[in-house]
Amino acid sequence: MNLVDFASSPLSLLPPLMALGLAVVTRRVLLSLGIGILLGAFLLADYSFSNSLGYIGTTVKSVFIEDGGINTWNMSIVAFLVILGMMTALLTLSGGTRAFALWAQTKVKNKRGSQLLAAFLGVFIFVDDYFNSLAVGAISRPVTDRYNVSRAKLAYILDSTAAPMCVLMPASSWGAYIMTIISGILVSHGLTEYSALGAYLRLIPMNFYAVFALLMVFAVAWFQIDIGAMSKHEHLASLTGKIRPEEDHSNAKELNEELDIVESEYGKVSDLILPILFLIFATVTAMLYTGNSALVSDGKTFSLLGAFENTDVGSSLVYGGLVGLFTALFTVFKQKLPTSDITKTVWIGAKSMFSAILILIFAWSIGSVIGDMKTGAYLSSLIQGNIGVHWLPVILFLLSGLMAFSTGTSWGTFGIMLPIAGDMAGATDLAMMLPMLSAVLAGSVFGDHCSPISDTTILSSTGAGCNHIDHVATQLPYAITVAIISSIGFVILGMTNSVAISFAATFIAFIIACFILSVLSKSKGLQMQNA
Numbered sequence: 001m002n003l004v005d006f007a008s009s010p011l012s013l014l015p016p017l018m019a020l021g022l023a024v025v026t027r028r029v030l031l032s033l034g035i036g037i038l039l040g041a042f043l044l045a046d047y048s049f050s051n052s053l054g055y056i057g058t059t060v061k062s063v064f065i066e067d068g069g070i071n072t073w074n075m076s077i078v079a080f081l082v083i084l085g086m087m088t089a090l091l092t093l094s095g096g097t098r099a100f101a102l103w104a105q106t107k108v109k110n111k112r113g114s115q116l117l118a119a120f121l122g123v124f125i126f127v128d129d130y131f132n133s134l135a136v137g138a139i140s141r142p143v144t145d146r147y148n149v150s151r152a153k154l155a156y157i158l159d160s161t162a163a164p165m166c167v168l169m170p171a172s173s174w175g176a177y178i179m180t181i182i183s184g185i186l187v188s189h190g191l192t193e194y195s196a197l198g199a200y201l202r203l204i205p206m207n208f209y210a211v212f213a214l215l216m217v218f219a220v221a222w223f224q225i226d227i228g229a230m231s232k233h234e235h236l237a238s239l240t241g242k243i244r245p246e247e248d249h250s251n252a253k254e255l256n257e258e259l260d261i262v263e264s265e266y267g268k269v270s271d272l273i274l275p276i277l278f279l280i281f282a283t284v285t286a287m288l289y290t291g292n293s294a295l296v297s298d299g300k301t302f303s304l305l306g307a308f309e310n311t312d313v314g315s316s317l318v319y320g321g322l323v324g325l326f327t328a329l330f331t332v333f334k335q336k337l338p339t340s341d342i343t344k345t346v347w348i349g350a351k352s353m354f355s356a357i358l359i360l361i362f363a364w365s366i367g368s369v370i371g372d373m374k375t376g377a378y379l380s381s382l383i384q385g386n387i388g389v390h391w392l393p394v395i396l397f398l399l400s401g402l403m404a405f406s407t408g409t410s411w412g413t414f415g416i417m418l419p420i421a422g423d424m425a426g427a428t429d430l431a432m433m434l435p436m437l438s439a440v441l442a443g444s445v446f447g448d449h450c451s452p453i454s455d456t457t458i459l460s461s462t463g464a465g466c467n468h469i470d471h472v473a474t475q476l477p478y479a480i481t482v483a484i485i486s487s488i489g490f491v492i493l494g495m496t497n498s499v500a501i502s503f504a505a506t507f508i509a510f511i512i513a514c515f516i517l518s519v520l521s522k523s524k525g526l527q528m529q530n531a
Contacts, residue, residue, distance in 0.1 A: 095267015137463025
C-alpha cells in the first residue's frame, strides 16, 4: 500500500493530538488511542475506507508479527508483565507483602517515610524503566497504602525515578541504547578526544531535567508538596483513607479479585525480598549473558559496557521474571498451601495485567501510525533556519519534549533527535555538541513523562495501581515545573558553555521553585481542611 507522505505537513500532528486531547477530556484511554489510530490510518490511506482497514490490520499485526516472525521485543514485554503480575499475586498469597508492611511499620514511622522508601527503591533499581516501575510498585504499595499515600502520589514517585535514573546510568538498558547512538555521532564528526562512555558521563550533569526531576521527588516526599490535582488525591487519602477516588473503576476487577487472595499468616519478609532479589540478579545476569553472546558472535572480547550495549533487554526481563516467579512459587510451596489456592492466585495475577497489556498494544499501534505519519520529521524541520547557536540547547530541549509528548516515546525521540543535534553542532560549533545532545536527552524524558500514550507512563500507572489519566494529570504540574527550571539551565549553558555555572543557576532556580510550591501546597491544604 502506498502511503501519503506527511513529512512536511502539519497534518502529521493531528492523530497524536487527537488521541492526547481525547484522553484528557474523556479519561478513556483505549477509546482515545483507537480514534487516533483510525484518524491516522484514514489520512495515510488517502481517505480510502477499505485501504484504511487494510492498513490498520497490517499495523496491529506488526505488534505481534515482524519480518515473518514473532515481534520478540513486544512479546517479551507482554510476557514480562504477565509473569510479574503472577509473581506479585504470589507474594501476597505467601504473606510476604503483609510481613514486609508490618516490618516497615517498625522502620517507617509516617507518611513521609513511606514515600521516601519508594523513592530510594526507585533510585537503586535502575536496570530498566519497565522493571523499575513494576517491581518498585509491587514492593512499595503495601507500605504507602498503610500510611494513606494516594496511588496517584505513588505513581508519580515511580515514574519520576524510573526514566530519570535509567537515562543517567550507563549500566542500564537506556544507557546502552544511548551510547550506541552517541558512538555513531562521534565517529561521523571525527571527535576522538573521548569515547562514547566518556561522552555519556560528561552528559550526566548537563541532563538538567533528569537530575532535578529526581531531586523534586525527594523534595515532594520530604516537604509534602502537593500541588494541582495531587492535592485533591492526597487530601482524600489523608482524610478518609481512600487511596484513590471512588469514581476510579480502572482497577475495580483487579481489586475485587485480590480480596480473594487469603494472605498466609506464616509469611516472612524474606518471602517478599528473596523473589525480588533473585529477579534483579537474574535479569542483570541475563543482560550480561545475552550481551556477551552478541559480542562473541561479532568476534569481540567481553567488556561490561560492551555487554550492556549489545544486550537483549526483552529476553533478559523474561528470564529474570521467570526466576523471580519460580522463587515466589517456592515460598508458597514450602508453606504447603493448597495447590488450588496457588493456581487461582497465579490466574488472578495474570488477569490483573490484561488491561495494561491492552493499553500497551494500542499505544504501540498508534506509535506505528505516528511513525508512518512522520510526525518526528515534521517537528524536527521546525528548527531549521537562522537561529543563534547559544539558543539551540533550550530549543532542542523544548522540541524534543514536544516530539516525545506527541509520539509517546523517548527512545524514538532519541533516535531522531540525537543525530540531528549532532549534525547541527557539527555545522555550527563542535564545542556545543555535548550541551545539545544533553538537551535532547532531557527533553525526551520530559515529553515522555507528560504523555498519556507513553508506555513508561502507562506502566507506572500499572505499577502503582492508579488510574492512568489521574497519574498523567497529577504528575504534569511537577514535570512542567522541572522543565521550566531546566530551560533556565539550558539557556545559561548555551550562553556560557559552562556546566558549573549553568548547574548552579539551575539548582538555585530549583530551590526557589520548591519554596514557592511548598507555600502554595500548605495554603491549598488549609483551604481544603476549612472547606
